[in-house]
Structure formats: structure tokens, C-alpha cells
Amino acid sequence: MLHGPYSTVDRDRDRPLIRLPFTSFIVATVLLPLTALLACLFISVLYHYEDSTYTHCQVSNYLPSISSAISRVPERYIWRCCIGLHSAPRYLFSVVYFNFYRRRFDGKLPELLLSGLALLCNIAENSGLLLLTYVSSTETYSYHKNGFIVFVGSSLLHMLVTCRLWFVLKRQHLNPEEVTSYVWKLRLFLFNISCCGAAAYCFRRHNKFCEDGVYTVFAFFEYMVVFSNMAFHMTAFWDFGSKDVMVATLPEDKRY
16 A cells, blocks of 8 residues: 555654653653752661761761762762762753754844853863762862862852853843743852852861851752752753743754
């Protein structure tokens, strides 16, 4: 039997193998590290409290740092598993945003250069997270520390560049969802950088004066840095809410 150009067979062949709403995809991606972090903190406090809250100053501390919470068993395996699964979509989101900016800023060199910088920062942020994840503070502290520095530094620069790009977009035309996304990006960036400053101050003060409870305050602000980072990336929910993530095969006439 001959089939016309729009036969059932052709339609079935060109149908996507996988099709997911982008909103579901981003929620699942952000939930992976969020769930892992909460689970690691809970297990550390419940089963490894003395070890996870110990500091070199041997002063009173009531909360484990993230590095301490993800460095023991089984917390280490929970964290590594979830971050490993979360990393591939994060690299995908980096490219998705770069293509988004490239279309919106077509012919505008300064913004295109900032779009490239945002891409590099996003990749560096995710790579730094992988490094501090798979090299724990109890294994090789220097590599873990450098991974953390790359993660935080590239994260702050990525947020700054992103807010600048969306400020330019705002002067053009944004739909209501994009306006909401921009407002929350700006709020979360300001909150994140404030928490980074507070955490850095408490960490330095703890190492210099070894006061009771100061490391607990540092740990709390460290949590806020990570939670606000996750929330910042979650704003993609508004940016691409009407889009789908698809895995499909190319039609025969488009294969090279």
C-alpha cells in the first residue's frame, strides 16, 4: 500500500520519542539537589551530630556546614547521586539560555558578549559544584575548597550578568511571566550576595576568634546561599513555561 505524505506511518515516525513540559523538567532538576541537601542535613544531625558539628576550635556549634554534612556515609552517596543526575540538565539549561539571549539580542554586540560570559559562568558554576561534590572536604580539602570558590564566584557573576541582561530586556518587551522572572532574579541575587557576605564574615570571625555559636551562624547563611541559588535557577520556570523538552529523530530528508 502506498502512503501519502501525511500518512499515519509518517506521523508515527516523526512523533517525538520523549516530550516533557519544561516546567516539569526544571522542577525535577531543582528538586534533586534540594532533596539531597535536606536529606544530608537531616541524617547528619540525627546520626552524626557530634562529628558533623565538630570544629577545629572545639567551641560550641549547633549546625553542620554543608561540606561536613555531605562528607560522611551515607550522606556522601546521596549527595553525589543527586548532583550527578542534576548536572546534565544544568549544562543543557546553560545552552538553552545562551540560545535564548542570542535570539533576543541579535545584532547587539555588548549583550551578545555578556550572553557568552553568562554561558561560561553557568558552566563553571556547575563544574565547580561537581568538583566540591566528588572531592569531599575529608578527602582532599584543597580541591574541595577550590571547587567551592569556583562555584560561589561563578554563581555570583552569573547572577549579576543575568540580571543585567534581563534589565536590558525589560526596556524592550517582556510578557507578565518574564517580568515576574526578572523581579525574582533581582531579589534573589541581592539576597544571595548578602548571605555570601554574612557567611564570609562569620567564617573569618570563627577562624580568628573561635567564639561559641559563630560557626552555627555561618552554616545558616551557607544554607541560605545554596537555597537562594537553587531558587534563582528555578526562575527558568517563568522564562520557558510554554516550552517543551523533546527527544526526537530527524526526518529522513533532514539527515546528513
